[in-house]
Amino acid sequence: MTEASLISVRGVTMRFGGLTAVKDVSVEVPRGAITAVIGPNGAGKTTLFNAITGVYEPTEGSVLVSGRDPRRQLTPSVVAGTVLTGIATALFLAALVRIEAHWTAAVLDLHEYQKPFPWGKSAGAFLSSLFGGGLAGTVLPLVVGFALGVAGRLVIWSRTRRTPDVVAGSGVARTFQNIRLFPELSLVENVTVGMDRRLRTGFLPALLALPSALAERGSARAEALKLLEFVGLADKSEEAAGNLPYGHQRRLEIARALASRPDVILLDEPAAGMNPTETVDLMRLIRAIRDQGTTVVLIEHHMRVVMGISDRIHVLQYGEKIAEGTPAEIRSNPRCIEAYLGKEELG
Amino acid sequence: MARSARFSVFSRGQLAVLALLAATPLLDLAFPSLQLSAPMRTVIVYAIVALGLNIVVGWTGLLNLGMAAFMAIGAYAFGILTSEIYPFQVGFWWGILLAALIGAFAGWLLGAPTLRLRGDYLAIVTLGFGEIVQDGLKNLPAITKGTEGINPLPAPTLLMTELSGETPARWFFVYLAILAAVIFLCRNLEFSRLGRQWFAVREDELAARCMAIEPDKAKLKAFATGAALAAMAGGLYASLLSSTGEPSTYDFQVSILALCIVIVGGIGSITGVLVGAIVMVGLNNVLLPLATQSLQRAGIGSTGNVLSSPDNYKYLLFGLALVLMMRFRPDGLVHSRKAVRR
Numbered sequence: 109m110t111e112a113s114l115i116s117v118r119g120v121t122m123r124f125g126g127l128t129a130v131k132d133v134s135v136e137v138p139r140g141a142i143t144a145v146i147g148p149n150g151a152g153k154t155t156l157f158n159a160i161t162g163v164y165e166p167t168e169g170s171v172l173v174s175g176r177d178p179r180r181q182l183t184p185s186v187v188a189g190t191v192l193t194g195i196a197t198a199l200f201l202a203a204l205v206r207i208e209a210h211w212t213a214a215v216l217d218l219h220e221y222q223k224p225f226p227w228g229k230s231a232g233a234f235l236s237s238l239f240g241g242g243l244a245g246t247v248l249p250l251v252v253g254f255a256l257g258v259a260g261r262l263v264i265w266s267r268t269r270r271t272p273d274v275v276a277g278s279g280v281a282r283t284f285q286n287i288r289l290f291p292e293l294s295l296v297e298n299v300t301v302g303m304d305r306r307l308r309t310g311f312l313p314a315l316l317a318l319p320s321a322l323a324e325r326g327s328a329r330a331e332a333l334k335l336l337e338f339v340g341l342a343d344k345s346e347e348a349a350g351n352l353p354y355g356h357q358r359r360l361e362i363a364r365a366l367a368s369r370p371d372v373i374l375l376d377e378p379a380a381g382m383n384p385t386e387t388v389d390l391m392r393l394i395r396a397i398r399d400q401g402t403t404v405v406l407i408e409h410h411m412r413v414v415m416g417i418s419d420r421i422h423v424l425q426y427g428e429k430i431a432e433g434t435p436a437e438i439r440s441n442p443r444c445i446e447a448y449l450g451k452e453e454l455g
Numbered sequence: 456m457a458r459s460a461r462f463s464v465f466s467r468g469q470l471a472v473l474a475l476l477a478a479t480p481l482l483d484l485a486f487p488s489l490q491l492s493a494p495m496r497t498v499i500v501y502a503i504v505a506l507g508l509n510i511v512v513g514w515t516g517l518l519n520l521g522m523a524a525f526m527a528i529g530a531y532a533f534g535i536l537t538s539e540i541y542p543f544q545v546g547f548w549w550g551i552l553l554a555a556l557i558g559a560f561a562g563w564l565l566g567a568p569t570l571r572l573r574g575d576y577l578a579i580v581t582l583g584f585g586e587i588v589q590d591g592l593k594n595l596p597a598i599t600k601g602t603e604g605i606n607p608l609p610a611p612t613l614l615m616t617e618l619s620g621e622t623p624a625r626w627f628f629v630y631l632a633i634l635a636a637v638i639f640l641c642r643n644l645e646f647s648r649l650g651r652q653w654f655a656v657r658e659d660e661l662a663a664r665c666m667a668i669e670p671d672k673a674k675l676k677a678f679a680t681g682a683a684l685a686a687m688a689g690g691l692y693a694s695l696l697s698s699t700g701e702p703s704t705y706d707f708q709v710s711i712l713a714l715c716i717v718i719v720g721g722i723g724s725i726t727g728v729l730v731g732a733i734v735m736v737g738l739n740n741v742l743l744p745l746a747t748q749s750l751q752r753a754g755i756g757s758t759g760n761v762l763s764s765p766d767n768y769k770y771l772l773f774g775l776a777l778v779l780m781m782r783f784r785p786d787g788l789v790h791s792r793k794a795v796r797r
Contacts (some may be wrong), residue, residue: 208598215542218542273665282665288659288661293655301655304668309648311676315643
């Protein structure tokens with residue numbers, strides 16, 4: 109089971125203070141299929157998505173992507189970076205606290221008398237001044253600086269181990285229930301931002317507009333236009349995303365998420381606010397995404413969409429998973445009917 | 456044209472502003488009494504500071520109230536590296552380049568531990584940094600000469616000859632060429648992958664994160680780039696004064712002036728920032744002194760009466776300009792991305 113699962117949510121509990129939004133939920137998302145998560149409002153579906161994508165850190169349980177925990181590990185390069193930061197901070201602090209003394213020794217004392225300027229001697233004078241300050245002048249700033257640098261670096265590392273950018277980097281893309289586009293950017297730019305994980309242009313090539321940067325910009329743009337065509341928005345590519353009608357914004361979000369060529373795409377209520385025609389188009393689009401080989405997980409209230417395209421459905425109620433199965437199984441499951449329609453009053 | 460559709464070295468608006476600036480020495484030829492080229496160099500210096508601030512505030516959405524500190528760092532770096540009292544004496548061009556690099560390093564140093572602060576808290580950190588740098592420079596007389604400032608400093612060299620105050624037009628054109636280069640670099644960044652990351656972080660940080668963008672890194676690059684431009688402008692300013700000036704030359708009002716330029720001109724738009732610099736600094740350093748001079752020549756502005764000197768009204772005018780802008784054109788004189796808002 110685990111082998112074929114792209115995402116496996118294992119016993120995830122999400123607590124906010126006294127409120128338990130998700131309680132001990134396990135979901136296996138098989139590769140290459142469409143998995144739906146349904147349930148009444150407030151059942152914890154979006155919270156589950158947030159826990160998967162790193163917006164929240166699960167209170168309990170774990171989320172594996174392709175069998176691995178998408179989390180920054182304590183690799184040798186992290187350790188080396190931390191130590192280097194510590195040393196750099198230590199030297200910087202030691203140089204700073206007695207900078208006038210260092211300057212006097214290395215520049216002023218030599219400069220008044222000597223021409224040409226003795227650079228080697230100056231460097232030597234600087235070093236002996238830097239390390240010759242005794243306990244208070246050298247040792248203390250070095251120790252404090254090292255501790256500050258190491259502690260700061262470690263705190264940042266520990267707090268950003270499983271942020272959404274780390275999870276997204278491992279091939280998980282998503283859309284949002286309350287659409288979160290970049291409203292002032294054009295459609296093409298929105299999609300290109302989604303592509304960022306695959307782009308390589310660094311600061312200097314970008315600053316100088318080197319041929320490599322221009323080539324990448326051109327190919328990224330062409331690819332973004334192709335994706336806009338895939339979701340049917342190619343004719344509006346230069347408009348501001350914020351000016352699009354609601355249904356189109358949802359499609360654009362999907363295009364932006366697809367741009368990173370994710371292994372799995374999480375769609376949070378993609379059909380919300382769409383009219384029946386748009387909904388049919390959307391179902392076709394989601395199937396096309398799956399047929400391309402991208403795994404799909406979706407949260408949806410439109411039963412027509414869910415029952416029409418899902419390979420497997422998970423039902424949440426009050427934060428707990430109450431059922432799992434194929435559309436046919438779910439449709440006839442008494443607990444699911446009860447969750448949606450209420451219990452039949454007898455007598 | 457819409458953003459990113461096509462790419463040229465300068466946009467039409469930027470070309471227009473550059474052409475306008477290039478015409479000022481002609482005015483001097485026509486009206487020798489004006490002497491515009493000399494004060495217009497200051498306009499260019501502030502335009503570069505504001506372009507740096509525009510990257511931070513306009514593109515990345517971080518409020519930085521300490522641009523003057525980076526300007527001061529650039530000015531003093533330029534001073535120390537080029538002055539005859541110190542052994543380095545690298546000359547004007549290396550001085551400007553190294554000042555920019557040192558500014559970037561300072562921005563990176565300040566930004567690395569603080570950029571995770573949100574909104575107003577970051578603004579307070581940058582505000583405090585501005586004060587710390589001023590006090591630091593004042594209290595390190597062995598290095599910075601305290602309140603005297605380091606002087607004299609070299610003027611730009613062009614084709615191996617050093618320019619002087621006697622040829623303000625040439626000096627002006629050197630600065631204008633530097634400004635054109637800065638605009639070119641800013642524009643490259645604006646349309647690059649990094650520019651897109653900045654905009655994405657500004658518009659919606661969480662969504663940007665979910666696109667695998669690391670906002671902290673993008674912000675740090677924006678901060679360091681902005682600081683580099685401010686420091687470069689500081690070096691140009693010191694060369695223009697032939698002195699670093701005293702540390703309080705780079706006080707909070709300078710940071711606020713830079714912010715006013717960005718807001719009045721058009722936040723996020725390079726052309727807007729250039730227009731803002733011409734309007735605000737032109738008013739401050741060219742028009743008001745000119746008005747004061749001509750009034751005095753006409754015998755109206757007696758030196759004793761503070762009310763009759765137009766120079767004394769500048770903060771009133773700045774305030775008025777800001778209020779009017781906020782009321783009638785909150786996006787600034789030149790809108791960024793007109794096409795997109797259409």
